[in-house]
Amino acid sequence: IIIPIGYSLFIGGSYGMVFKKKFGQSLIQAYCIQILLLLMSGMVFHNLYDGILVGGIVSLLGWLYSWRSDKEYFAEHFRMIYRDMSVVAFLLLSGFVFTINYGKHYSQWDEFSHWGRFIEECCRLNQLYVTSPVQMAHKDYLPGVTLFEYLWCKLSLAYSEANAYRGIQMLFVA
Secondary structure, three states: OHHHHHHHHHHHHHHHHHHOOOHHHHHHHHHHHHHHHHHHHHHHOOOHHHHHHHHHHHHHHHHHHHHHHOHHHHHHHHHHHHOOHHHHHHHHHHHHHHHHOOOOOOOOHHHHHHHHHHHHHHHHHOOOHHHOOOOOOOOOOOOHHHHHHHHHHHHOOOOOHHHHHHHHHHHHHO
16 A cells, blocks of 8 residues: 555655645646556557656656755645645545455456456556457457556556555545
8 A cells, every 4th residue: 555655645746846736636637647658658668567657757857846946945835735634635545445445356247347357457468458369348448547547556566356446446536
């Protein structure tokens, strides 16, 4: 739970610093940018993990840009971002989401026929699920949520059905 939560705080804070927004206002935008980076990485480099690295590098550059442009503003805005109640809410909801999904498994037909298979294939191949030779229904679906669930599983250091559920629920939390 520490790595995905830390990564979320890092990229959400970076977006907030660059665009002068609080953490609660910036996290979903940071997640959406991360999803787009994963999609582009999967299409261009055929490697989703590179999209995670690029997202981390872009966030690091955002932090460095904010720090170098005005150090006084940086310190003041850093406090504003992370002293916001949205950070506390995010951490509490993250703990709740982690707990309620402990040991959870797929149970619906859609999860077995395509959604769950999409995430499993992305994690197995480290590529977009459309490149998989495995037969799946609806390979033409847009992969946005699936890519975020992939990200959450990779940051959690393991594919599991519980981590996939955590990923989609954390996207809703944002």
